[in-house]
Amino acid sequence: MHLFAMDYRKCDGYGCGHFAASRGARKHEGVDMACPPGTEVGSPVRGQVTKLGYTYEDDLSFRYVQIVAEVYQFRVFYVDPTVAVGDYVELGETVGVAQTLYGRYPAKRTGKMTNHVHFEIMNRAGEVIDPTPVIVALRGTLRDWPV
Numbered sequence: 001m002h003l004f005a006m007d008y009r010k011c012d013g014y015g016c017g018h019f020a021a022s023r024g025a026r027k028h029e030g031v032d033m034a035c036p037p038g039t040e041v042g043s044p045v046r047g048q049v050t051k052l053g054y055t056y057e058d059d060l061s062f063r064y065v066q067i068v069a070e071v072y073q074f075r076v077f078y079v080d081p082t083v084a085v086g087d088y089v090e091l092g093e094t095v096g097v098a099q100t101l102y103g104r105y106p107a108k109r110t111g112k113m114t115n116h117v118h119f120e121i122m123n124r125a126g127e128v129i130d131p132t133p134v135i136v137a138l139r140g141t142l143r144d145w146p147v
Contacts, residue, residue: 002042002092003076003119004138006033013111019130029128030075030120031135037100041079041117042092044134045069049087049095062104064118065095077118091138 009017009032016022017032035041047069055062055077064077067089079096089095098117105113121131 001035001039003033003044003117004135006035006117008032009034009114009116012114013107014105014113017114017116019132030077030118031131032114032116032118033135034114034116035098037098037115039098040082040094041076041096041098043067043089043095044074044076044091044119044131044138045072046091047074047089049083049085049089052081052083052085056104059104062099063096067095071124073122075118075120075122077120079117 011017015028017028017034019028019031021028045067047067049065050068050073051066053064053066054060055064062078063081064075065079065081065083067074076095078099078101080099081096083089083095098115101113101115119131119135121129121134123129
């Protein structure tokens, strides 16, 4: 599924999925796109896969894919990668399969976390920037992408 065709994760028992949402002492550094586990997730950009990372140091089951295009790094978290470092990918090409978050974030008194993938962008200086304008811009082109 194209990342930009997914709905934004709304607020749930663990917080909100928009850029800069409160995470206690820090701010959310990306945008969460709601999708069920097992969803094939498309690349947010045409570029080269430069890293297959681990989201948490204490749990190596949660992964992310990093793709570089020009001077920006694009990361898609909570996916089982289906690509390898060095691969070139096209916009919308599957880079991973969405993972379930319920093992890491079980239901609590305030509810459960919505399953989602996390999308973030870093600029040349390594600063995280708001991906929302990219999502909005590319949503308008969905009809031009192959299914």
